[in-house]
Amino acid sequence: MSHSQTRLSLREVDHVARLARLDLEPDERERLALQLGLVLEYVGRLAEVDLEGVEPTIQARTNVFREDQPAPTLSPEVALANAPARQGDYFRIPRILEED
Amino acid sequence: MHRLAAHQLLPRLRHRQLRARDLLEQALGRIDRLEPTLHAFLNLQADQARAQADRIDAELDAGRDPGPLAGLPVALKDNLCLQGMPTTCGSRILETFVPPYDATVVRRLQAAGAIVVGKTNLDEFAMGSSTENSAFGPTRNPWDPGRVPGGSSGGSAVAVAAGMVPLALGSDTGGSIRQPAAFCGVSGMKPTYGRVSRHGLVAFASSLDQVGPLARDARDCALLLGILAGHDPLDSTCEDRPVPDYQALLERGVEGLRLGIPRAFLQGLEPEMLASFEEATGALVGCGARLVDVELPHLEYALPAYYILAPAEASSNLARFDGVRYGLRVSGPDVAAMMRRTRAAGFGAEVKRRIVLGTYTLSAGYHEAYYSRAQKVRSVVSRDFQEALARVDLLVLPTTPIPAFPLGEKTADPLDMYLSDVYTVGVNLAGLPGLSVPMAPVQGMPAGLQVIGRAWDEARVLACGQALQSVRQYHLALPQSGLLGGGKA
Numbered sequence: 001m002s003h004s005q006t007r008l009s010l011r012e013v014d015h016v017a018r019l020a021r022l023d024l025e026p027d028e029r030e031r032l033a034l035q036l037g038l039v040l041e042y043v044g045r046l047a048e049v050d051l052e053g054v055e056p057t058i059q060a061r062t063n064v065f066r067e068d069q070p071a072p073t074l075s076p077e078v079a080l081a082n083a084p085a086r087q088g089d090y091f092r093i094p095r096i097l098e099e100d
Numbered sequence: 101m102h103r104l105a106a107h108q109l110l111p112r113l114r115h116r117q118l119r120a121r122d123l124l125e126q127a128l129g130r131i132d133r134l135e136p137t138l139h140a141f142l143n144l145q146a147d148q149a150r151a152q153a154d155r156i157d158a159e160l161d162a163g164r165d166p167g168p169l170a171g172l173p174v175a176l177k178d179n180l181c182l183q184g185m186p187t188t189c190g191s192r193i194l195e196t197f198v199p200p201y202d203a204t205v206v207r208r209l210q211a212a213g214a215i216v217v218g219k220t221n222l223d224e225f226a227m228g229s230s231t232e233n234s235a236f237g238p239t240r241n242p243w244d245p246g247r248v249p250g251g252s253s254g255g256s257a258v259a260v261a262a263g264m265v266p267l268a269l270g271s272d273t274g275g276s277i278r279q280p281a282a283f284c285g286v287s288g289m290k291p292t293y294g295r296v297s298r299h300g301l302v303a304f305a306s307s308l309d310q311v312g313p314l315a316r317d318a319r320d321c322a323l324l325l326g327i328l329a330g331h332d333p334l335d336s337t338c339e340d341r342p343v344p345d346y347q348a349l350l351e352r353g354v355e356g357l358r359l360g361i362p363r364a365f366l367q368g369l370e371p372e373m374l375a376s377f378e379e380a381t382g383a384l385v386g387c388g389a390r391l392v393d394v395e396l397p398h399l400e401y402a403l404p405a406y407y408i409l410a411p412a413e414a415s416s417n418l419a420r421f422d423g424v425r426y427g428l429r430v431s432g433p434d435v436a437a438m439m440r441r442t443r444a445a446g447f448g449a450e451v452k453r454r455i456v457l458g459t460y461t462l463s464a465g466y467h468e469a470y471y472s473r474a475q476k477v478r479s480v481v482s483r484d485f486q487e488a489l490a491r492v493d494l495l496v497l498p499t500t501p502i503p504a505f506p507l508g509e510k511t512a513d514p515l516d517m518y519l520s521d522v523y524t525v526g527v528n529l530a531g532l533p534g535l536s537v538p539m540a541p542v543q544g545m546p547a548g549l550q551v552i553g554r555a556w557d558e559a560r561v562l563a564c565g566q567a568l569q570s571v572r573q574y575h576l577a578l579p580q581s582g583l584l585g586g587g588k589a
Contacts, residue, residue: 013456020415020459021422021436022452023444031449035514036457042515043404046473049480056475057482060307060531061294064340066333078200084429091424096435 007037101126102263103578105316106172106323109266113171116160120153120171124215127173131217131264139239140249140258142178143185144218149173152215169327170213175259175268178219179226180311181300182206189302190224190234193421193428193446203300204332205269205311212327217265220255224448225418226276226304228252229520232511233450240507241284242579243545247504250280250520256314257284261546263578267324268314273304274406275499275524277312278536282499282548285538285577287565288314289321292555293531294339296325297332305413306337308406308528317575318537318565322346325558341556349559354567355388357560360492362396365523369501372542377498380539380549380568384496387567392492396484401477402526407518408461408474409529414451415458421446453514478529485530489554494564497523499536499548523550533558537565538574546574 013033017024024032076089085092101109101123112118128146135141159166176182179189181199188194202210209216223233231239231254239254241247242262249258253270257280260268270277272290281288289312296311303309313324326347331340359381366374381391423429423442430445432438447455461470488495500520510517527534532555536548549568553561569575 008460012460016456016460016463019463020455021419021439021443022447022455023440024452025444028449028452032453032456035453036460038515039407039457039518040460040470043408043470043474046401046404046408046470046477049398049401049477051473051476051480054476054479056472057307057478057529058475061337061339064294064331064336064338066336074200081200082197082426084423084427093424094432094435094438 006041008033008040102130104266106169106266106320109172113160120156120160120215121150123171124149124153124173124217127217127265130262134242134262134264137240137245138242138258138262139237140220140255140262140264141175141218142188142190142221142236142255145185145216149215149217156213156215167211167213168323169209169267172214172267173217173265174209174214175218175220175256175265176206176216177222177253177256177268177270179222179271179302180206180269181302182216182219185219187219187302188236189226190222190236191446191448191451192235193442194426195428197426199300201300204297204334205328206300208327214267220253220259220268222255223252224451225302225414226252226271226273227414227450227454229275229279229517230510231255231280232507233448235448238507241504243285244504247506247545248283250283250504252276252280253288253314254280257281257286257288260284260286260314260316261579266316267320269311270314271301271309271311272528273308274410274528275521277314278499278524278534278548278550279520281314281536283504283546285546285574285579286314287317287321287535287537287575288312289325289535289558289562290527290533291325291329291558292533294337295533295556295558296328297335297338299332299334303417305410306417307413308410317569318535318562319347319350321535321565322350322562325562344559346559346562350563350566352560352563353387354384354564357389357494357564358392358492359384359389360392360394360488360495362399362488362495362497363393364395365399365497369498370542373498373501373503373547376540376542376547377549380572381496383568383571384564387571394488394492394495396488396526398477398480398484399526402481402529403518403522405474405477405481406521406525406529408470409478411454411458412462412471413458415455415462418451418455450514481526482530485526485532494560495552497550497552499523499550503542503545503547527552531555533561535561535565537568538577539572540574
């Protein structure tokens, strides 16, 4: 199969990048369309496996529960120490516009 | 001193033939000489380490016991949180992030008296097999600085291999401890999923990630795993099970054990790697083990399943890096633009590739065909391992199909890079313990024998590594310092 047949469309790349909140440069879009096409072709061989009646592994092992008890936690000062921008005891972000 | 394993250094420290401060100064001196060539570290804390070493010396002088690792310098992969020192994950997006708490494994190391000297280089967010994906430049292999050290825990493997520190921590999602251990000629273990806490490990693929030891030999892996292992209420996957005394069980040997070889999976292996593997398994037969061919019919599908599941989990885990609470922020007119620009500027090429791939396979219309299918393949791969390990005591494989490759050789072809994990990822999918120990060199470079055990049976896996190291000396070989431009060492 040639590269041109296995590549993703730029529209698909743009759609997924938007879902992932990721701006892409033009050359990154091109490269991802090609490379992801090849990776998807490779992982597509999973279609060969007979999975009739097989349950998916949705969890590696088991949940380990503990009592839900109050305990000391980080102070606002410590929790905000890495904040790129803050206002009082809040993380400050740009305004939220409605997206289409 | 840099040739000695932790278990050889400890009695010298305890009997005061060696001072923790002197050992630390030698480690720091060696790091200083070799770092310009190797770049194993992203951050050092010499002064804090010196203060800690002096404290350990004072306690030992006073006849007190500062813990089972007292005075040993250790290195941490830079995706493990150490309070007060940046945790970058090899990424621009976390370049300025200083964690407000210690990872549980770091707390346990410190409580045992170990001295953290610094944080080691890695592929960005542990995504890679060569440490070339670090935003802060690659690490080089001490056996040949023109070659990669493997990855993603390449810095930790090199720090041990070059004799900078006797012990280091790594993390392993698809082979990221075992593959660099093999490439650098050291021993490294991925424990059973759930054996070691991940609290304070920056998450990559949460259903696969485990923290584990890198060390000079199997005995030191046993020593370090004994400190790391055990229940932690802060990680809800970390199970409350007794932790065996791994060191006490180390000399059990392999007499009478059945070692399974998935023979079909070795087809096409380079003759020199196959010969090295057969020499190592032959040595284990000499120790009383019996080799049994086993079938793992779905093992060939482990790698494609992994490259759906791991990026899917990564795309979700890395959503937290959005410029709001920590790390880089690139401003924008609204919050969505700020996030898109921050992530565009902060993530490197491989991380973007996996985020986009993972988002794609989870997106509407593709979820069933890719993600759900891969989860089912994971089930059949796990079942294969369980059935094989019901017939045999351990499985053995080469850790990697090829030895360390030249820098730059695979960076342009992601798929080719992914293939270097072909022998390791199945163990992560099945959640089993796996150890890599050095076997005979291939192309003049180190190679690794991988020993895989039943869940929770690290003790037997380590005993098998120890059995090999009691009859072969590959683990004692050290790279020549002359090659490293380090002069006298």
